[in-house]
Amino acid sequence: MLEEVPKKETGMFRGERQGKQKQTRGIIYALLGSFCLLSVVWALFFSGWFDVKKYEIGDLRVMGKVAVIGETNAYFDQALGWTWSKKNIFFLDTKSLEKFLMDRLFIQGVTVDKKYPNILRLKIWERQRSVILVTNNNYYIVDDYGVVTDLADEATVSSTKRFLTSTTPIESSKEIYVYVSTSTQFNKGQEVLASNKARALLDIAAKLRDAGIWFKALEYDPMDVGAFKIVLKQDKRVIFDLTDALDAQIETLRSYIASKPKWEDIKEYIDVRIPGRVYFK
Numbered sequence: 001m002l003e004e005v006p007k008k009e010t011g012m013f014r015g016e017r018q019g020k021q022k023q024t025r026g027i028i029y030a031l032l033g034s035f036c037l038l039s040v041v042w043a044l045f046f047s048g049w050f051d052v053k054k055y056e057i058g059d060l061r062v063m064g065k066v067a068v069i070g071e072t073n074a075y076f077d078q079a080l081g082w083t084w085s086k087k088n089i090f091f092l093d094t095k096s097l098e099k100f101l102m103d104r105l106f107i108q109g110v111t112v113d114k115k116y117p118n119i120l121r122l123k124i125w126e127r128q129r130s131v132i133l134v135t136n137n138n139y140y141i142v143d144d145y146g147v148v149t150d151l152a153d154e155a156t157v158s159s160t161k162r163f164l165t166s167t168t169p170i171e172s173s174k175e176i177y178v179y180v181s182t183s184t185q186f187n188k189g190q191e192v193l194a195s196n197k198a199r200a201l202l203d204i205a206a207k208l209r210d211a212g213i214w215f216k217a218l219e220y221d222p223m224d225v226g227a228f229k230i231v232l233k234q235d236k237r238v239i240f241d242l243t244d245a246l247d248a249q250i251e252t253l254r255s256y257i258a259s260k261p262k263w264e265d266i267k268e269y270i271d272v273r274i275p276g277r278v279y280f281k
Contacts, residue, residue, distance in 0.1 A: 051087040052076070053118040063126055067145050068105065072122070075100045089114050130175045131202070132160050133192060134217070136183045144202055146193030148186050164216055167233045176205045177217035179231070193220070200242055201228065207246060211254050227273075234263045241273040248275030 055072065057065050075097050076086045094112040101110050101122075108125040115121055131142040132152060139152035139160055152160070164177060178193075178201060186192050193201070201218050208215055208230065219229040219237065229237045240249050252272040271279040 050089050050117050052089055052092070052120050054120070056115070056119060056121045058123045060124060061126060061130070063105065063107070063124070064143050064145065064147060064149060067143065067147075068101075068122060068124065071101055071104045072097070072120070074104070089116065089118060089120075092120075131198070132156065132175045132177050133186075134160065134164075134177060134179050135186075136181060138185065140186055140192065142178075142192060142198070144198055145195045146191050146198035148188055148190050148192055150188055176202060179217055179219040180222065181219075182222070193222075197242075204228075204230075204240070204242075204246060204250075207250055211250050213250065213254055213257065229269070232257075236263060236266050236270055237268070238270045239273060244273065245275060249273060252276055252278060 055065075055069055057068055060068070092114065094114065097112050098110050101107070101112075101124075105124075110125070111123045113121040113123075131144070133140040133142045133148070139157045140148045141150045141152055141156070143149050160175075160177060180192070197220070201220060205215075205218060213230075214233040216231045216233055216235075219231060221227070226241055226243045227239055228242060229239055231237055238253055240246065249272045252275050253270070256270070256272070256278045266280045268281045271281075
């Protein structure tokens with residue numbers, strides 16, 4: 001008589017066999033789970049797939065997109081990345097980046113949004129800081145980094161000439177005109193003013209407007225690192241010192257204008273580089 005072979009589910013070693021099967025399945029599941037977890041960690045932190053690779057920047061009228069990208073990259077360069085990339089989009093603090101750009105760029109506002117897996121969207125509200133650079137033979141549009149963005153078109157040249165020969169003050173919504181006495185021809189993308197000088201002149205223009213001083217243009221000599229001039233609506237040139245207290249110099253000029261001086265006595269320039277004192281020639 002044949003004896004029936006016990007099935008795996010039965011017999012004296014059934015419990016042991018089931019225990020080993022559960023243990024094996026547990027190990028397999030643990031390995032699979034660990035593999036999945038490591039794969040996710042690798043994909044998120046080490047693969048570079050979620051590193052910021054592209055910037056989407058809205059239309060800009062004054063500032064160049066290259067400048068915005070440069071400052072954004074500068075933010076990542078100083079960021080703490082630990083063991084993963086500094087550009088990891090998951091760990092990017094958009095508020096921190098927005099504050100950094102506000103400090104580094106002369107802008108009215110900025111928002112930064114993430115577009116997964118690796119795109120940043122930057123929306124920038126610019127201030128009216130476009131510069132019309134007037135040389136001996138040309139007119140150029142210059143951004144606040146001192147870089148030529150384009151040669152001025154005929155309409156801009158015409159309006160610039162008309163404005164500079166009138167007695168109308170520059171309003172806050174208008175461009176800033178800067179004279180540079182040179183016959184050099186400049187190309188698009190070429191730096192014509194050092195970025196720190198360009199920003200300094202634009203900041204001074206804003207301060208003059210805030211003080212209620214009507215002026216036509218700024219005049220800058222690249223060979224003179226400290227001094228520059230503003231051209232008043234009365235066509236009188238005022239010498240300032242970039243390296244000294246500008247607020248005090250501006251207040252000196254404001255008080256002098258308020259005193260209603262005899263403009264016909266001034267033939268060449270007004271000098272306010274010593275706060276509280278006015279010299280003219």
